[in-house]
Amino acid sequence: MVLNKINPEDILKEESMGVIYFKKMYFGIEAELVMTNSHLYLEADDCGVMRRGILAFLPFLKKKLQKIVLIFNLPFTEILSVRQGKYGANPNILVITNKEGLEYRIAVKNYAEWEHARLQILKN
Numbered sequence: 001m002v003l004n005k006i007n008p009e010d011i012l013k014e015e016s017m018g019v020i021y022f023k024k025m026y027f028g029i030e031a032e033l034v035m036t037n038s039h040l041y042l043e044a045d046d047c048g049v050m051r052r053g054i055l056a057f058l059p060f061l062k063k064k065l066q067k068i069v070l071i072f073n074l075p076f077t078e079i080l081s082v083r084q085g086k087y088g089a090n091p092n093i094l095v096i097t098n099k100e101g102l103e104y105r106i107a108v109k110n111y112a113e114w115e116h117a118r119l120q121i122l123k124n
Contacts, residue, residue: 019031
């Protein structure tokens with residue numbers, strides 16, 4: 001939703017296919033990661049399940065709820081550190097820590113590409 005409002009000319013790097021935001025250690029949700037020359041945005045499809053009635057444990061009585069949620073809109077000045085993490089055998093985990101100490105773990109296709117794009121911005 002918020003990402004639709006970003007001017008396409010301002011987007012330096014964008015990835016949506018295969019991006020997973022690890023909300024908790026063993027719970028990941030599909031997301032879209034966008035880098036502009038001043039901000040890093042992460043937007044995710046937050047799927048929940050609502051169950052109805054006394055027989056709510058039956059699978060056919062559940063209704064999926066899906067909404068787009070902005071996880072963060074971080075200006076580069078608010079990012080304390082970015083490092084490569086690991087999740088199982090996957091070494092392409094972008095670990096971002098903001099100045100408040102909150103850590104975001106995001107699986108991307110190629111960590112090196114994101115790090116290179118970030119370093120190019122910092123040079124300018």
